[in-house]
Amino acid sequence: MYCPSFLGITPRRAYTHFAAMSPKVLKPRRGKAPPVEFSQPEYYFEDGLRKVRPYTQTYLAHAKQRWVSRTVPEVFASEMPRRCTENMIIEAMKRGDILVNDAVVSPDYILKGGESLCSLNCHRHEPPIPDTPIHVLEQTKDYVVFDKPHGITVHPNELNFHNTALEILRRDHDIPTYMHAINRLDAVTSGVVIFANVADPTVRERFQPPNVDSAAGSDSLVQKEYVCRVVGEFPIDPIVVREPILQSAGKVRVDSTGKPSETRFVRKWYDPASNTSLVSCYLTTGRQHQIRLHVAHLQHPIVNDRLYNPDYMKDWAPMNSSLTVNGETRFYPADIPPEKQPYMPYYLNPETPCHKCKEELEGSNTPNPSNMKIWLRAIRYQGPDWKFEVDTPDWADPRIIE
Known part of the structure; x- marks a missing residue:
């Protein structure tokens, strides 16, 4: 991959334009940044999965105010405790894989405001x-x-x-x-x-389209219909939920201090054999996890939702690397050291064995594609002069049971 100079920084290798970690990768602004050429990923297919060969990655960031007067190892270890340790960053700086203002500096170097950080050769799965x-x-x-x-x-x-x-x-x-x-x-x-x-x-x-009713949210002219399958006998009469949703510190929950949210639910059927209901959902607003939170608030969580269905969470947690604690999803359990975390950009010495490379070579810890879904589907989006629809899912049939 090739990367031209970007806002005065000319890294030795290419960078990506997406925020993959904190510190965040720089994003082009106002379309003025020069174009970036990306090499084609090496995909391969097995076990019903699309996979990508591991690769090296470079990240860019500007020093935030809270980083000023601190060393680079201190900043990385405090901002990304599950991704690196101070020793890992010290060794990476000695190798020349972490630069300040595009130059190699000592691990004791004290950051100043406005400086740029470039992290090269992160091993990535x-x-x-x-x-x-x-x-x-x-x-x-x-x-x-x-x-x-x-x-x-x-x-x-x-x-x-x-x-x-x-x-x-x-x-x-x-x-x-x-x-x-x-x-x-x-x-x-x-x-x-x-x-x-x-x-x-x-x-x-x-x-x-521009909002015509500020209380309804910015998507008031766009109609959004979903369908989901929930636990229990959902109310037969249509019901509107207006519980506010708060997103804070990586958590999403119903909270009185959150943003206004509104979902209308209409039951399509109830199946006593499976004790599940199929429900149509019409969104007035579009908050993160809105439908999942609102049906859980009604005590009818989506059947196979491992975040908001407590019964399903109990069965799922032992088999999955993600944990749910007080509503927070932790894909990287804090008690696992950075070099053993799943699917992280690693600041590894090139000679350090990577546990994910070993797992992929052995075919261990391979996820099951059928576990990567919940019974929730966006079936229609419609605006003043456009409409897009997809078919209903197979699990909309009450005879389908997990």
């Missing part, structure tokens, strides 16, 4: 995702609409870059780099997702 084709519903020069399968993240995050819907579509369907997500779904949720050229005001306002 990405979690596998289900090998499910992404079905494109409609594609033009201004937008692409697709049916996102369960288990695939919409856009790059701290865990995945190449194994995301955005990058897969760029590779397999040649969608332009100027397209970005209009709506987002949780990785475990499937359904309609729209990417569009949001830099064009006409396109942006078509899919994100």
Whole structure:
């Protein structure tokens, strides 16, 4: 991969434009940054999964105010305690893999305001995702609409870059780099997702029309319909939930200090044999985990939701590397040392064995694609002059039982 100079920084190797960790990777602003060429990922397919060969990664960041007057090892270890230790960063600095203002400095160097940090050669693995084709519903020069399968993240995050819907579509369907997500779904949720050229005001306002009712949220002219299968006998009459949702410190929960949220629920059927109900969900707002939180608030959590269904969580936790404590999902348990954390960018010595490389070689700890989903699907998105729909899922049939 090649990277030109960027805001005065010329790293020795390429960087990615997504926020994969804290310190965050720099993002281009106002479209003025020079283009970046990315090498093609090395995908391979086995056990029903799409996988990416491990690779090295470089990250960039500007020093935050709270980092000033501290050493680089102190900053990294305090900001990313589950990803590195001070000793790991000291050794990386001695190797020349961590730069300040694009120069090698001593581990005792004290950071100043406005300085840049460049972290080279981070050894990186990405979690596998289900090998499910992404079905494109409609594609033009201004937008692409697709049916996102369960288990695939919409856009790059701290865990995945190449194994995301955005990058897969760029590779397999040649969608332009100027397209970005209009709506987002949780990785475990499937359904309609729209990417569009949001830099064009006409396109942006078509899919994100101006709000006509400030109390209803910014998407008041966009109709969003989901379907989910929940535990128990859901109320037969339509019900509207307006519980506020608060996102803070990596947690999402119903909280009176949160943002206004509104979901209308309509029961489609109740099956006494499985003690489950199929429910249509109509969103007025679009908060993170809104449907999942609101049905759980009604004591009818989604059947296989390992975050908000306590009964399902008990069965799932021993088999999964993620833990749920007081509503917080911890994909990287704090009691595991950084060099053993799952799917992290590692600040390793090149001679240090990587446990993920060993696991992948041995085929151990391979996830089951069927466990990468919940019974929640976005089946319709509709605006003033557009409408996109997908089919109902197989689990909408009451005869389907996990």
